[in-house]
Amino acid sequence: MNKMQAPLPKALAELFRHWQPDGETGVPEVEAVFSAGHSNRNFLVRQGALRFVVRLPEGDGRRLGIDREVERQVLERAESIGLGAPVLFCDPRRGTLVTSWLESRPLRVEGVAADLMIDRLAAALRKLHAQKLDVPVLNIVDRIRSYARDVQSDDSRNWPRARRWLSGTRQVLEQYRFARWRDVLCHNDLVAQNILDVDGRIHFIDWEYAARGDPYFDLATLAEDNGFERLDRSRLLLAYGEFGDAASERLYRARVLYRLLSVLWYLMRLRGANNEWLPALARQEQALETLLRNGVED
Numbered sequence: 001m002n003k004m005q006a007p008l009p010k011a012l013a014e015l016f017r018h019w020q021p022d023g024e025t026g027v028p029e030v031e032a033v034f035s036a037g038h039s040n041r042n043f044l045v046r047q048g049a050l051r052f053v054v055r056l057p058e059g060d061g062r063r064l065g066i067d068r069e070v071e072r073q074v075l076e077r078a079e080s081i082g083l084g085a086p087v088l089f090c091d092p093r094r095g096t097l098v099t100s101w102l103e104s105r106p107l108r109v110e111g112v113a114a115d116l117m118i119d120r121l122a123a124a125l126r127k128l129h130a131q132k133l134d135v136p137v138l139n140i141v142d143r144i145r146s147y148a149r150d151v152q153s154d155d156s157r158n159w160p161r162a163r164r165w166l167s168g169t170r171q172v173l174e175q176y177r178f179a180r181w182r183d184v185l186c187h188n189d190l191v192a193q194n195i196l197d198v199d200g201r202i203h204f205i206d207w208e209y210a211a212r213g214d215p216y217f218d219l220a221t222l223a224e225d226n227g228f229e230r231l232d233r234s235r236l237l238l239a240y241g242e243f244g245d246a247a248s249e250r251l252y253r254a255r256v257l258y259r260l261l262s263v264l265w266y267l268m269r270l271r272g273a274n275n276e277w278l279p280a281l282a283r284q285e286q287a288l289e290t291l292l293r294n295g296v297e298d
Helices: 010-018 068-080 111-129 140-154 159-168 170-177 215-225 230-240 245-269 278-297
Strands: 029-034 040-047 050-057 087-091 096-100 184-186 195-198 201-204 211-213
Touching (some): 111 184, 111 230, 140 170, 140 245, 159 245, 159 278, 170 245, 184 215, 215 230, 215 245
Antiparallel strands (some): 029 040, 050 096, 184 211, 195 201
């Protein structure tokens, strides 16, 4: 987070012209901007005694598959089961979402408490995946193809790079395409920075990609982004209620798709002379190459 002392950005000033938090009449002040967000600009705002997070789209949110109305519905359900922050305001047309600020600390899955934390994460996912909510279904392969089409049409320089990875993962893509999986309510972006410890309770943030989908994609994202080793992944599957070779195969395929989707996402951002995303892209490519080389036994 970076401290902000400047006047309100234009988009925030516009927000406060037509919305004010209940019971607060003070002047809103931007305390910080969260620079880690890739699909949103996130501002921590204080107004009177209230602190809240304003989320504004970074570029074309629809192009990245973001629907604020769906995000609102999912967040309200998540808040009702103790996994999300309360929604204070939502304007789908402008792509604006305001939620309460959660005082928290980053989640740590390491050391002697790692097994217990993995069990808690699995329990949180079971709770989320048990929810029934009428929101769109996301097939990760469809999202991968959508991202690939964007790279192909908008960036001829990087298309050969994307095509190489699509070719290298073709077998996994075909296996996943014809696999049967139950669709459940998923977060779909459970990277480490989106998992918080709030007074000893797990909360998830940044729900913009939430949809009904394959629960194994949530498990795979969690495992990959938190650097789970083989024993950690086995523990996660067992705590979630899945085990055996079939479960390990499904998790492996979902891990490959997570890394491939991430590679394509960064390639979409890598246009012209913008080299800002090169280090992150290189890390994703290295992780994907390792997965493909080592296979499910990794």
